[in-house]
Amino acid sequence: MDSARAVEDTPEEWPVVATATPFQGNKTSVRTDDVVMPDGSVVRRDYQVHPGSVAVLALDGEGRVVVLRQYRHPVRQRLWEIPAGLLDIPGENPLHAAQRELYEEAHIKAESWRVLTDVYTTPGGCDEAVRIFLARELSTAEGERYEVSEEEADMEQARVPLTELVRGALAGELHNTCLVVGALSAAAALAGEGFDALRPAEAPWPARPFDA
Known part of the structure; x- marks a missing residue:
């Protein structure tokens, strides 16, 4: 690879000659596409169609991150995570969604917001895009706490030094994508x-275009 070439992901779309949706769930679905390869052959690709997500690395004035511990059935583990949630409304402003998730899951508000990073979680099998925000200048949200249910009803909340999260990620003790990527990105930024x-909190997000 030419060292002078920019290392940057670029849009590209190979032709699809047939598509089907063999499964439609409540929030996500499975799509099957017949994709034309560069040599002219056609291969079948199955993948999950996802609305997209936001996550919040909320950092307090003492360098601690707000984390939640929640049971995740697909991996049969209770994982430490950062507040996160789906983009439930098409075209929803991701900052507004992130502010909602921070309130609902941690009962916290933040005065300072930045985009920490944007990622595709598993691009080989899912089109989920996640925007991870950095939130600072934290305070307790006003009003009653949001009523949670199901796995969220059993959530624990803590504040852990950013340095400890980085250590745990590199030691293989922490595995949640948003927590690991968010912690390492915050440490790199520092x-x-x-x-x-x-980037500012309202920076464009081509993976999930949104209304202002």
């Missing part, structure tokens, strides 16, 4: 140009 150099 070691580089600082949080003020991050």
